Amino acid sequence: MSLNLDALSLAERAQFTAVSAAAKANVRVVDEHRRESLKDIEGLLVAIWGMSPQGAPIPFDLLRSISHAGCNVSAAYTSEGVLCGAAVAIVSPDGSTYSLIAGVLPGVADKGVGFALKQHQRAWSLARGIETMTWTFDPLVSRNARFNLSKLGAVTSEYERNFYGAMQDSINANDESDRLVVLWPLSSTRSSKCSEGSVHEVSLPPGALNNAREYGPDGQPALLESAGSLWCRAPQDIVALRKSNPQEAAMWRLQLRDIMEGAFASGFIASGVTRTGWYKLTPVASLTKETA
Template identity: 40%
Template sequence: MSTLQVREVRELTELAAVDALFERIWGTAPGASPMGAEQMRALSHAGNYVAGAFADGRLVGASVAFFAAPIGQTLHSHVTGALPGYAAGLALKRHQRDWALARGLSRITWTYDPLVRRNAHFNLAKLGARPVEYLTRFYGRLDDSINGGDDTDRALVAWELTGPGPAAVPPPARVPADAVTALSVRDGLPVVGRLDSPALLVDVPPDIEALRRTDPGAAKAWRLAMREVLGGLLAEGARVTGFHDRTSYVVIRESDDLMPDT
């Protein structure tokens, strides 16, 4: 088994290697990675977070984050990418959490595509982060191999660092007994169901990245349905409380009628 080490990277040669790794992961043309070496050099020199994960000395993952509002409380993790098979993503998040806590921060935020199941499971189930905002067309259109020219709707998640760290075996998400399915998968397509329940399940397609390559029309239908359902619920003030069975967001709508006695 490879020995994994996570540490900050600052030198141009290593930053260039991070740039090349991001190009490989995102499938972009040379010079078009999500974060270039020059930008990372400036961020690192200014005291922000740029780290790499190394398996037996080979770069297999990296993450870039910068201080964000509220100043003194929040770190925003802009880019994290890792090759499969090394558990580098989780190791980077653990390192990032320790780095932030050592600087007196209490929260890390980042965005992710809410249609990607593995990312939703990782962020919500393994780390315990929670979506707090739905951002429509946040980066415009990206024509890399991951986004496939689709609208870049994103969920902004917040990871509160005052709670427990990442769980090796996370407990299953609690699904209320009265939960109804607000968005489901039928023959590969999204089906919008009831939205008036206090507890809802919002399904995620099995493989949106493959769908973008093989059926762009179906992928667009999923984007619009997720925007309507999950985006609409978050805009109303509903809370995502977990990710159930690697397939569904658990969403709780707060009722104005459920007020405490005074």
């Protein structure tokens, strides 16, 4: 398998690994253009995020326009032909792909469908000579953070406060909408390895928890420093915490905002997330070769 991959161009390899990821997730991922299917995608996004006072997360007419403009609307279908996931992306003026949204129906989120959708977007971009993708995500959602940084090979060093203003959908529950801006170097060595299933695993150094610089709202260590890197923790399930204890959730927001803004201003970059929700923040210079 590796010999065959080595014989392919980068775009061809990306297409191969995207198809492989879809097969592993037992789905078919396609570029969707059909009107009725785009209406189904609108419904899927509403089923995932709910309907806000502004309407659907991305309404049908906008999906139709994005598709018609030649940008990307990806859809994942089960072997029975049931829509189970979707991702939408446009092309920015700087020539990068900007992913607007990506979601998978509850119940199939742990089966690799999201990974297959992102690999499809990666292959779509590389086939058009685009080597960078960006998007935003909530830094408090540690599950998404690990997916983006460790499973895909993306990095982030840009923190945006209250990006959308107060959000009123069923997931964000009126929390401030701070976001991390993801940079995914699609042609980097690390991203290529991740596309083939090699997770960029990071783990806390031995004894690091004994030297906490800050503690979180739950009273446990939340900021560590070890061997030139910083480690900061996000809660395990912020969505549940917003419902059960919105005051504590708000405290997590402020603490993580303060830590990350300070670290990024000092030249650090978030490059991975542990299984327990710890971000690894590393000096930018030490990642130059790895993300090239």
